[in-house]
Amino acid sequence: MKAPRVGIIGIGQSDYKSRRDDANYPELVREAVALALKDCQRSLEDMEAVVYSLAPDALLGIGNAERLGVDAVGARNKRFMRINTGGSTGISSVAAAHSHIAAGACDIVLVAGADKVGECGDSQTIMNKIWDPIYERSLPLGTITMLAMSALRYMHKYGMTQEDMARVIVKNRAHAALNPRAHLRKETTIEEVMSSRMISWPIKLFDCCPQSSGGCAMVLASEEYIRANNLEAVWITGLAHSSESYYLGDRMGRGYTADHADAHALGESFQRSYKMAGIADPVRQVDVAELYAPFSNTEFHAIEAAGLAPIGRSPQMLKDGEYFKLGGRLPVNPSGGTVCSNPIAVTAMVRVAEAALQVWGRAGAHQVQGAKVAIASGNGGDHQFFGTMVVEA
Amino acid sequence: MRTALQVGMIGCAFHAPRNHDTASLEEAVHQATHNALRDAGLAIDDIDGIVVAANDQYDGRAISIMAASGSVGGVGRDILCTPSCAEHAFVLAALRVGAGQFRTQLVVSWSSLETTDLSEAQRLGTDPYFHRQLPIDDLSSHGMQANALEARVPGAREAAIAVTESSRKHAAIAYPEFAASPVDPRVIASSRVVRWPLTEGMVSKPAFAVVAVVLASDAFIAERGIGQPAWIHGMGWATEPGFLGDRDLAELPSLRSAAQQAYDAAGITQAESAFDVAEVADASPYQQLLALEALGLCEATAWQASIGRGDFQSGGRLPVNPSGGALSFNPVFCTGLMRIAEAGNQVRGQAGRHQVADVTKALAHGASGFAMQYNTVVVFGRDRKEVQQ
Numbered sequence: 001m002k003a004p005r006v007g008i009i010g011i012g013q014s015d016y017k018s019r020r021d022d023a024n025y026p027e028l029v030r031e032a033v034a035l036a037l038k039d040c041q042r043s044l045e046d047m048e049a050v051v052y053s054l055a056p057d058a059l060l061g062i063g064n065a066e067r068l069g070v071d072a073v074g075a076r077n078k079r080f081m082r083i084n085t086g087g088s089t090g091i092s093s094v095a096a097a098h099s100h101i102a103a104g105a106c107d108i109v110l111v112a113g114a115d116k117v118g119e120c121g122d123s124q125t126i127m128n129k130i131w132d133p134i135y136e137r138s139l140p141l142g143t144i145t146m147l148a149m150s151a152l153r154y155m156h157k158y159g160m161t162q163e164d165m166a167r168v169i170v171k172n173r174a175h176a177a178l179n180p181r182a183h184l185r186k187e188t189t190i191e192e193v194m195s196s197r198m199i200s201w202p203i204k205l206f207d208c209c210p211q212s213s214g215g216c217a218m219v220l221a222s223e224e225y226i227r228a229n230n231l232e233a234v235w236i237t238g239l240a241h242s243s244e245s246y247y248l249g250d251r252m253g254r255g256y257t258a259d260h261a262d263a264h265a266l267g268e269s270f271q272r273s274y275k276m277a278g279i280a281d282p283v284r285q286v287d288v289a290e291l292y293a294p295f296s297n298t299e300f301h302a303i304e305a306a307g308l309a310p311i312g313r314s315p316q317m318l319k320d321g322e323y324f325k326l327g328g329r330l331p332v333n334p335s336g337g338t339v340c341s342n343p344i345a346v347t348a349m350v351r352v353a354e355a356a357l358q359v360w361g362r363a364g365a366h367q368v369q370g371a372k373v374a375i376a377s378g379n380g381g382d383h384q385f386f387g388t389m390v391v392e393a
Numbered sequence: 394m395r396t397a398l399q400v401g402m403i404g405c406a407f408h409a410p411r412n413h414d415t416a417s418l419e420e421a422v423h424q425a426t427h428n429a430l431r432d433a434g435l436a437i438d439d440i441d442g443i444v445v446a447a448n449d450q451y452d453g454r455a456i457s458i459m460a461a462s463g464s465v466g467g468v469g470r471d472i473l474c475t476p477s478c479a480e481h482a483f484v485l486a487a488l489r490v491g492a493g494q495f496r497t498q499l500v501v502s503w504s505s506l507e508t509t510d511l512s513e514a515q516r517l518g519t520d521p522y523f524h525r526q527l528p529i530d531d532l533s534s535h536g537m538q539a540n541a542l543e544a545r546v547p548g549a550r551e552a553a554i555a556v557t558e559s560s561r562k563h564a565a566i567a568y569p570e571f572a573a574s575p576v577d578p579r580v581i582a583s584s585r586v587v588r589w590p591l592t593e594g595m596v597s598k599p600a601f602a603v604v605a606v607v608l609a610s611d612a613f614i615a616e617r618g619i620g621q622p623a624w625i626h627g628m629g630w631a632t633e634p635g636f637l638g639d640r641d642l643a644e645l646p647s648l649r650s651a652a653q654q655a656y657d658a659a660g661i662t663q664a665e666s667a668f669d670v671a672e673v674a675d676a677s678p679y680q681q682l683l684a685l686e687a688l689g690l691c692e693a694t695a696w697q698a699s700i701g702r703g704d705f706q707s708g709g710r711l712p713v714n715p716s717g718g719a720l721s722f723n724p725v726f727c728t729g730l731m732r733i734a735e736a737g738n739q740v741r742g743q744a745g746r747h748q749v750a751d752v753t754k755a756l757a758h759g760a761s762g763f764a765m766q767y768n769t770v771v772v773f774g775r776d777r778k779e780v781q782q
Contacts, residue, residue, distance in 0.1 A: 004492075052477070054476075055456070056449060056455040056456055057449050057450065057455075057476075057517075058449065058455045061517075061521060062517065062518065062519075062520065062521060063448075063449070063450040063514065063515070063517035063518035064448070064450075064476065064477065064518045064762070065518075066476075066477055067477075067518060067635040067762055067763075067766060068520055068635040068636075069635070070632050070633070070634050070635045070766075071634050071635065071636075071639070075632055076632065076633065076634050076647075077631050077632070077633070077646050077647045077649075077650045078631055078632070078650070079629075079630050079631060079654070080477070080630070080631065080632040080767070081475050081477050081481040081484065081485065081630065082475060082476055082477035082481070083473060083474065083475060084449075084456065084458065084474050084475075084476045085456075085458060085472075085473060085474055086456040086458075086459070092473050095473070096473065096485055096488075098492070099485065099488040099489045099491075099492045099494070100488055102488075102491075102492030102493065102494065103398075103487075103488040103489075103490075103491030103492040103493075104491065105488060105491070105628070126455055127455065129453075129454060129455040130454060130455040130456045130459055131454075132454075132460065133453060133454070239494075240471055241442075241470075241471040241472060241473065242469060242470065242471060243462045243467045243468055243469065243470060243471075243472045244462075244468060245462070245463055245468050246459050246460055246461075246462050246463055247463075257468065265468075265469065268469060269471075272471070276494075380456070381456055381458070381459045381462075382459065384459060384462060385458075385462075385472065
């Protein structure tokens, strides 16, 4: 049975910054919610359910911090649940809201969250706590070192260079300069990226996402509700998730289940989303992509997992200058992407929100002209959980 | 749900080994998954998607779903996590099947006791500025709720003691291996106070368990010829605000809201006489009383008389918690999913020693968070419900 159509009718994003001393955590969530409600001219009372987007509690220092956000999202005595799949939480939350509507339980659902990564101290110390306490936690593992290993493997398999990685940052910073909500908006150069401080070889400071504070909210509704209320909407036509193994060692060495260079499960997830949306040839059918890539190197395997480039070919395609830039073919992360703003709890929701804005024609200065089909993705855990979505005008 | 699709519970497993320290959490989660699939007559390849529920603070991992993904067969599958509570995992899984995107879902949650201090882990759930310096944990919030209820309803304490006695007697039949105690109402009332007015005899110590449930669509159930699923006739879920000071702890408007959602979906107008059995939240006996009221099963003014008559005992008008409930076995964090699974098993005729005869409709209620912040209600039926378009 084909699922009923679910539309996105409202989007709210705060500005993403290093700190938000002027707003506590629930206030930051409320800020995004107010913007989303204003965007669709609805009130909190109209919302039949809330899906709360919150990744690791430890980043906020409050266990089950969603409980403190209940009033911020107007959920008192209403349907409310929280989703956490790590970095993919935001897209997973949108998927959960989609299920509320597609199942017929609700006609209109709010998805909301915020994070204060910029105020958590050292996120990498916290991220080390995602690993197994016996075998892996004593290693200097963080999300940076984890994906530095992936970068090394990708370099070995496909010949990626550090300059190729820098080129992703130069591209995305130029995009972010056009996005008033982005955290890192200053344009940069390959030389500047290359000379930035080494964090975990080959990942340098400028290859990394920032630690951002900010919130994002979206309002989803059934086609029936949208038609009955004469609302503007864009449509979620494909969505899926897939997962890799917990232990990084299972993606390395002999007998691995997947190669740590690639984003195997992300590819699976995209295939499922494409199948649902009826996309057989993403290079021809997709107009713009917002792909979760917190480090420069990971944008390459995300592009390839999305089927926008042959495996191992995306660095050369970016270097050649025709692809992935605004104004070029298949623009990727016109918002600046995760390497320019990363409020972890909602980063993957921002990908969906930005994809929706693109096909809506409301992306502003970073609009891809004529975009009608957009894709979004989110990565969570130790490069383990992947969510994908197709959004169409 | 206003859906044309029907969703049924077709498999279930409780894994509660006596010596849980002899196996890792991952092994225990795998065992429960394996047993639930076997109960459903399925293999892991039949599972389209998974929803787990786990608590980062209890598990000591920053993203607790991560460790489970291998054990529940999540690799290569669509897997999500609802850390708000285990009941929400059930709800989301049912919605995912009801939406038509999945034919089957596996739901898994667990109570990990690996943390050195459960109370401290729970205290992290308070806001860091105003409340964290207070000794708030789940039990103290339940104590405050019990105080508020005693202040509102004369005789609530006597009713709470009777509820505890009844649940322990149920547990002696359902799960004698747990040897839930005390049963004697004098001991229940007079044992050491753990959080006033709750005595040690009124609560059950946190226990280790993994709960796994398998859901499937009507088409899948028909295709596989699966006999007697527990059909989900209605679901409701709602939340109280986060700050205890914003609430009247003696009332549960969120549970009333959740019950109304579920009853509306199931077409139930007279809850008092609609069910053959109920499994309700009871981390303390006062919670069971609140649940009876907010679910429309028994007004507060009638608690003492109804409980005194044995209305809610096995063989009574409406057996409540024939499993013994969390008052007898308390795997914190997944007690709510246990209530839902127990009610589903009653409809499936798979409840074991505590099976109530001829169950055609069962009510489940789970509550989680401080003083029952999250409330979830599920109505199960033996027959497919009439489709509401």
